Amino acid sequence: MAEPDDTRLLAARHHEELGDAFFDVVEPARFPQHILRWRNDAWADRVGLGALSDEDWIAHFGRFEPLPGSLERPLALRYHGHQFRNYNPDLGDGRGFLFAQLRDPVDGRLLDLATKGSGETPWSRGADGRLTLKGGVREVLATGLLEARGVDTSKSFSLIETGENLYRGDEPSPTRSSVLVRLSHSHIRIGTFQRLAYLGDQANLRRLVDHCIRHYMPDAWAEDESARTLAFFERACANVARMGGQWTAAGFVHGVINTDNVTITGESFDYGPYRFLPVYDPKFVAAYFDPVGLYAFGRQPNALRWNLTRLAECLLPLTSPGRLEGVVKGFDLLFAEALTKATLDRLALDPLALEPGDPGADLDFASAIYGFMAASGVPFERFFFDWRGGPASERRAADSPVADLYAGAEFAPVRAGLLARTPTPSANPSHPYFQGEPCTLLIDEIEALWAPIAEADDWSAWHAKLREIAVAGEAMGTAIAGYRRPSR
Structure with missing residues (x-):
């Protein structure tokens, strides 16, 4: 088998340093078939894996032969979590594992390659450990569009159809199977801490905090345990607030914001019943099994704050309860500032020049935008498409199909x-993307993309959508490279 491009591949295996109390060594499933449906060549090139042939790609990401210098065997991670606010001590990686770690050659960040649908583990709880092909198709779409809209998200790195028939209660069965590999900064969850707190394992709790600081937040290090624990929590809260603000500015509803689905690095991941908003609607719910709207669009900040409060409870033995509480109380302002920044980033506008530490005018501006969107019913993505670059797009917005919504008094502020704001260099109003229509991914569109795959194994519409998403990302300066359809 050909070796990866070792001039850029910076293999790592730091998760093993935590010790075997944090994971179980597992064996990947043996699949009857391997059909490569997606490889993320842009990110593969960046991390030194782009030169792999399709055959070698499948060997690593379908049969899970180890990457040189990284983990020798897959690790199913242990964690607990609150699921819809009910504590579950029987969680853990039930259909996935940590396959490899590596360093990003560009910024030095530690990255994980982890799986979804790779077989049973000690934490499968009687399930088959598999992923439906439709689930994999949906996740590739979600991560692609979120990345294009500026959200810190996991990257769908590989999708391989695996030739099994799966039975599911919530979609037509039998259905096709797949295994997904995702690239993420970390898979250390709030639930990872909850498990140790539940077990009363303070020694490993300390080890986990120090591990997170060392590999994800090195500027938080302090000799005093209480100080560095508090600094760790402050950064985790800021990371999660950033993610929540980006979700809102992207019009994204995650659907299942359980504590095992929120990482301390604040990177969005694990896409089950997600939705993108057609229009701004705080009551919009993504999951059919969330009848009370616990994780509705407008309640996502509350859900994230609630989860961080659970993390604070885990850290009580290591630092001051009062100071932890103070950080939690500051989350709403962190979120408001993160949402304001994400909104300005989506519009490619500089903030107003104010006194340091006084973002008031920009906060008010963001609030006015979402107030207008809620009152007018303007299509969510249409607004950001029409007005990217602010004054640079005034004439173009006047030709929009919804230009009448921009003419009323309620739009004046x-x-x-x-x-009043200056466009950033990334506004890019002359890009061909802005001469067409905004790229969207509503639920009916996803179903329409899946139908020809299910009925005739026709992937052309899916690849066309991925090309469209890549063009949007290029226009908005959020994608690291353009789309390349696999010749496979």
């Missing part, structure tokens, strides 16, 4: 805010 938003218009004033848009025109």
